[in-house]
Amino acid sequence: MSKESGTVGVAGVSVGAGDEESLRSRLFGDESGLRNVGLGLLGTVAFLLVWHLGALAVGGILLPTPLAVAQAFLTELTAPVTFVLPVLGTEIPATRLPVKLVESLYHYIPGLLIGSVLGIASGVAMGWSGSLDAALTPVTRVLRPIPPLAWIAFAIIWLGVNHNGAAFIVGIGAFWINFYNAYSGVEGVPTDLKEVAASLGVDDDLTMIRKVVLPAASPSIMTGIRTSIGQCWMIVVAAELFGAPGVGFQIINAAQNLSMDVSVAYMLVISAVFLVSDGVFRRVEQNVLEWRA
Amino acid sequence: MSTEEQGVQNAQNAQKVHVDGLGKRYESDRQTVQALQDVNFGVDDGEFVCIVGPSGCGKTTLFRLIAGLEDPTTGAVRLDGTPVEGPGTDRGMVFQEYGLFPWRTVRENVSFGLEEQGVEKAERGRRTSEMLELVGLDEFADAYPRELSGGMKQRVGIARALAVDPELLLMDEPFGAVDAQTRDMLHEELLSIWSETEKTVLFVTHDVEEAVTLSDRVVVMAADPGRVREVVDVDLARPRERTDAEFAEYVEHIRGLIGE
Numbered sequence: 346m347s348k349e350s351g352t353v354g355v356a357g358v359s360v361g362a363g364d365e366e367s368l369r370s371r372l373f374g375d376e377s378g379l380r381n382v383g384l385g386l387l388g389t390v391a392f393l394l395v396w397h398l399g400a401l402a403v404g405g406i407l408l409p410t411p412l413a414v415a416q417a418f419l420t421e422l423t424a425p426v427t428f429v430l431p432v433l434g435t436e437i438p439a440t441r442l443p444v445k446l447v448e449s450l451y452h453y454i455p456g457l458l459i460g461s462v463l464g465i466a467s468g469v470a471m472g473w474s475g476s477l478d479a480a481l482t483p484v485t486r487v488l489r490p491i492p493p494l495a496w497i498a499f500a501i502i503w504l505g506v507n508h509n510g511a512a513f514i515v516g517i518g519a520f521w522i523n524f525y526n527a528y529s530g531v532e533g534v535p536t537d538l539k540e541v542a543a544s545l546g547v548d549d550d551l552t553m554i555r556k557v558v559l560p561a562a563s564p565s566i567m568t569g570i571r572t573s574i575g576q577c578w579m580i581v582v583a584a585e586l587f588g589a590p591g592v593g594f595q596i597i598n599a600a601q602n603l604s605m606d607v608s609v610a611y612m613l614v615i616s617a618v619f620l621v622s623d624g625v626f627r628r629v630e631q632n633v634l635e636w637r638a
Numbered sequence: 639m640s641t642e643e644q645g646v647q648n649a650q651n652a653q654k655v656h657v658d659g660l661g662k663r664y665e666s667d668r669q670t671v672q673a674l675q676d677v678n679f680g681v682d683d684g685e686f687v688c689i690v691g692p693s694g695c696g697k698t699t700l701f702r703l704i705a706g707l708e709d710p711t712t713g714a715v716r717l718d719g720t721p722v723e724g725p726g727t728d729r730g731m732v733f734q735e736y737g738l739f740p741w742r743t744v745r746e747n748v749s750f751g752l753e754e755q756g757v758e759k760a761e762r763g764r765r766t767s768e769m770l771e772l773v774g775l776d777e778f779a780d781a782y783p784r785e786l787s788g789g790m791k792q793r794v795g796i797a798r799a800l801a802v803d804p805e806l807l808l809m810d811e812p813f814g815a816v817d818a819q820t821r822d823m824l825h826e827e828l829l830s831i832w833s834e835t836e837k838t839v840l841f842v843t844h845d846v847e848e849a850v851t852l853s854d855r856v857v858v859m860a861a862d863p864g865r866v867r868e869v870v871d872v873d874l875a876r877p878r879e880r881t882d883a884e885f886a887e888y889v890e891h892i893r894g895l896i897g898e
Contacts, residue, residue: 537737541733541737543707543725544726544730544731545798546727546754547754548724557739561741636740636784637740
């Protein structure tokens with residue numbers, strides 16, 4: 346896919362517009378002008394007000410005020426802790442919130458990467474090969490409906506309550522999402538394109554997959570990756586409820602100590618991380634799929 | 639081999655395409671369909687031949703057999719004397735729905751076949767530009783297919799098929815999806831490309847006027863089972879006018895054969 350500087354310019358414009366659109370639409374759900382931004386701000390302020398009043402009415406621990414949450418957020422952001430580098434064991438002075446986020450990333454990223462790669466590879470293989478599809482469809486039909494968290498017992502006895510165990514759960518989630526998107530993407534590649542490619546000299550499966558099937562299925566594959574980026578944050582939190590360290594563990598741990606403000610602060614961290622990672626991937630997607638309208 | 643047999647052999651070899659006793663039967667649990675039965679005809683080198691017929695006459699099946707996308711049940715298709723087995727770069731295909739690679743720019747679509755043949759980058763660029771100029775799309779080289787009109791897309795399809803310098807250009811209702819005005823223009827362009835490149839063209843259509851406008855000969859087919867009704871030589875000077883009395887006679891004759 347060429348992105349030479351001399352292209353029609355449609356690409357540049359659409360990416361530029363996309364940045365603004367994604368940021369604004371992430372926050373306000375629409376990008377049709379200033380009026381909607383204003384309405385979005387109004388709604389946010391109203392929500393915070395209702396929350397605040399509600400918290401005052403309920404009082405104390407049951408529901409923290411937005412201000413208490415903001416304060417807890419700042420405290421967590423600045424509270425000094427020592428961060429021990431895994432493997433190396435070096436101790437580095439740091440603060441709590443970023444450290445918890447990094448801990449979550451330690452199982453989120455490997456789980457997401459390995460699960461996605463395996464999912465895409467299996468999906469492409471089964472979408473491409475009719476006999477592989479026929480052989481494995483019964484197995485995939487049975488295994489797919491099992492929620493990733495149902496594997497927690499295996500994760501614990503195989504790998505333990507640690508990053509590996511949590512990464513395993515995240516990986517299972519990423520696997521199925523990417524598997525089905527890649528599979529349906531490959532199945533949906535128009536026959537015309539494969540026939541044209543064959544008439545233009547493509548005569549082996551690998552070349553056909555690389556030069557025709559993968560690019561044609563890429564919109565579907567990209568959707569799978571993006572969906573899994575979001576879904577895996579949900580899975581991270583759930584997996585950490587069982588004790589693996591990270592943001593999710595902080596949410597439940599703080600709540601058990603009745604520090605609801607801290608708990609909510611970490612909930613918002615998940616939200617922020619999701620918005621950032623989704624936004625970043627949207628840009629990647631727009632660049633990779635610039636050939637689409 | 640006797641001199642006489644040699645003569646027959648040479649005559650066959652002079653023909654670019656030789657369709658010989660071609661039959662195609664589709665069998666399923668419930669029914670058997672004889673899509674084509676004993677189809678015989680030849681196409682000379684550099685000739686423009688159209689295949690017309692009612693729907694269900696097997697003209698698309700015939701196209702697919704010649705393209706090598708399906709195997710015949712009986713008989714064979716020979717290109718320059720060699721039986722066709724599977725698709726290949728000796729036959730360039732153009733489809734009604736264009737079949738362009740949407741993730742590739744116009745230039746990248748046209749150079750696809752050259753990449754597969756391992757043609758060097760500089761030569762590829764030169765050849766691609768030449769093809770784009772031939773179909774009048776040099777200014778849209780960096781556009782993506784979605785940015786093009788139907789007529790432009792089909793020009794890309796033609797340029798892409800011609801880029802690998804095939805022996806035969808196979809077209810399956812290539813202008814079926816464009817409006818009448820664009821189609822007239824594309825007819826003129828295709829004829830000028832044809833005379834410039836001296837390619838042999840086999841063109842499938844259901845439009846009798848289109849067939850008479852374009853071809854040296856028209857293979858008229860009939861349905862149930864799909865077979866050749868008659869091969870009509872169109873003995874008219876080009877450019878042809880639809881309003882001509884003779885043109886109208888050809889059209890009427892072929893329509894009569896089809897039973898329209």
